[in-house]
Amino acid sequence: MNKTLISTLVLVITLCVNANAQGLLQEKNKFTHQDTLRGSITPEREWWNLTYYHLDIKVNPETKTIAGKNTIQYTVLKPNQVLQIDLQEPLVLTKVTQNDKALEIKHDGNAHFITLKDQQNIGETNSVIAYYEGKPREAIRAPWDGGISWKKDNNGNHFIASSCQGLGASVWWPNKDHMYDEVDSMDISVTVPKGLMNVSNGRLKSVIDNKDETITTNWHVANPINNYGVNINIGNYANFSEVYKGEKGDLDMNYFVLKENLEKAKEHFKDAPKMMKAFEHWFGPYPFYEDSFKLVEVPYLGMEHQSSVTYGNKYMNGYLGDDLSGTGWGLKFDFIIIHESGHEWFANNITNIDIADMWIHESFTSYSENLFLDYYYGKEAAAEYVIGKRKNVRNDRPLIGQYNVNNEGSGDMYYKGENMLHTLRQLVNDDEKWRQILRTLNSKFYHQTVTTQQIEDYLAEASGLDLKGFFNQYLRSIKIPVLEYKVEGKKLNYKWTNTVDGFVMPIQIEINGQSQWILPTSKNQTLKLKSKNSKVVVDRDFYITVKEF
Structure with a gap:
């Protein structure tokens, strides 16, 4: 972070x-009110600093549903009693607790404002647990129009993955969905039907046989991670x-x-x-x-x-x-x-x-x-x-x-x-x-x-x-800068056009095969040449447009 x-x-x-x-x-x-809630560092985000997540969910491929919870640990930076958690419809944030106390939730579209009961003291490390469930948005054209892709492989096995850049990680799990605050570390526990495996970020710590036709894979991320970088990938994998x-x-x-x-x-x-x-x-x-x-x-x-x-x-x-x-x-x-x-x-x-x-x-x-x-x-x-x-x-x-x-x-x-x-x-x-x-x-x-x-x-x-x-x-x-130039006898005239105020950029040219730097401005400049009808070639490695005038 x-x-x-x-x-x-x-x-x-x-x-x-x-x-x-x-x-x-x-x-x-x-831009809408929801865009502002999603894209700005609101007062309900600003006062707390993420330190740890434990995302613990069950994925049901047959019903295309997710249910579970996310433990959100944070450090208090300034006094406040209202915390913003993001989760996008049609998923439902069903409950949020702190120290086993159910908390009041004010829903505002995809932003959810949690009123905390315990005093939030500067420097303390606290946590809340956000419970959720439902059918997450199905990806229409992943990864550009993301969500969850519910597919099957050529053998009829479920083949599932998340993608959410731009759309936001809150499309499939509850979190502080703004890029400015990366969580320090994270655990990801995902339960899926037997015969499938979930692969997420970090290292695989354990695979648990739940003896109910499901397994749980537990992954640990030791480094800071951005929200949209977190993923689930479920399939009949070989490794x-x-x-x-x-x-x-x-x-x-x-x-x-x-x-x-x-x-x-x-x-x-x-x-x-x-x-x-x-x-x-x-x-x-x-x-x-x-x-x-x-x-x-x-x-x-x-x-x-x-x-x-x-x-x-x-x-x-x-x-x-x-x-x-x-x-x-x-x-x-x-x-x-x-x-x-x-x-x-x-x-x-x-x-x-x-x-x-x-x-x-x-x-x-x-x-x-x-x-x-x-x-x-x-x-x-x-x-x-x-x-x-x-x-x-x-x-x-x-x-x-x-x-x-x-x-x-x-x-x-x-x-x-x-x-x-x-x-x-x-x-x-x-x-x-x-x-x-x-x-x-x-x-x-x-x-x-x-x-x-x-x-x-x-x-x-x-x-x-x-x-x-x-x-x-x-x-x-x-605007792409335009280098305008003209060879007249033993003179090279040149200047920049189509530029913003204050644009200054030297450029390399060849004159009769000899490399040379020039510094054009928006005013016409002249360079003396050794011979008439010299051949001028502008270095194509510069991203500009060249025009003879």
Whole structure:
């Protein structure tokens, strides 16, 4: 969890409202009271700090129901007697207790306000137990429109999984459903019919035979975990494993797949240790050695659940067999194994406080695909791949969303975001320095929740560059810089257009095959050339548009 005082975080989020906010005022009317309760650090959330969860549930596949309880342990930060717990309809919060006393619940849509009877004294560690039951929302198009996927495998066995990014973990279990406060540790106990097994986050501590045609699997998560990273995966699984010799020692890597796919998986999942080697090189040690690393087969495409990465790419390279870049390089690896595992560093280790800043998760993780290729196939292959994905950018709206209402920015946070970072690498102009910037980013913000401003400030300081205009351009506007130039005799005229105020970015060009840096501004500038009719080529690694005038 982020160790910064929660009251400070409230102020930080308020200060993070930026130039993008003005453009988003048009959208403001579409946000509801429920959006505010879900997306803001309410007074009923602010006063207590999560320390531990024990989620203990029974899943009934035949009726598509869940019933159970969540023990919520917390430390008191300031006086208050009302606590907010989130649980989405149609699930029902049936009872909440503290010290065996039933508590009054005021239901407000998906937010539930619990009035505590015992005095809440600053510094004390207390707990409540939230009981719930019902049919959770069924996923319509997981993982994008999430909930619980109730499927069956080819042999007729139940095949069930959760996915809830954006929608919120409260779609299937009661919790403090805001990204800013990660629980320190967690136990997950899931009871399912015999013949099936549940795989969740962390390490398997025990499997209990309940002697009533059910079993209970008990998992323990030793590290802080974000709510949407918690998952259940239920199926007729086979398991195999290996030990990876990593930067922090031996790392257990476990794989849970449908029994029918066991041999196929043993071959195809060789991308997993390759991923680990490349990403530890670029980003530093895997952040969750204590909890192991798992790949778990599920009936949807996949998701970055912490230490329990889910996989449904049908044992194909690329994205379901396609190359998102159109260059061929995307078929050199399984997109889901590489991309979703990259989120262990960006989303699970470093987590955005507000979902408006989800570019931090997706831009860096999309860029991780580029770095995987760089590690195994070289810098040019990686550049071709990331540049190839520019064709997918829509520039429909900025990458940063509206704060405090659970609103994401544009889906361009993937392709545009990774090209922004690829451009930043060119500006750093030192590959080893860039690698150390990324590694230090993960150590500086280890197991923390962060704001955009914190990431911007760090990258500026670590690179030694003035990046204020750079980030305003790429994160907070839909403008792609245009470099306009013209060769006239022995002169090169050039300038930036389509830029935000304060945009400053040098760029590398070639003049008759010779590399040179120039620093365009919004005013026309002139560079003397050695000869007439010189050939000018702009470095394509910079995410800009080039126009001759």
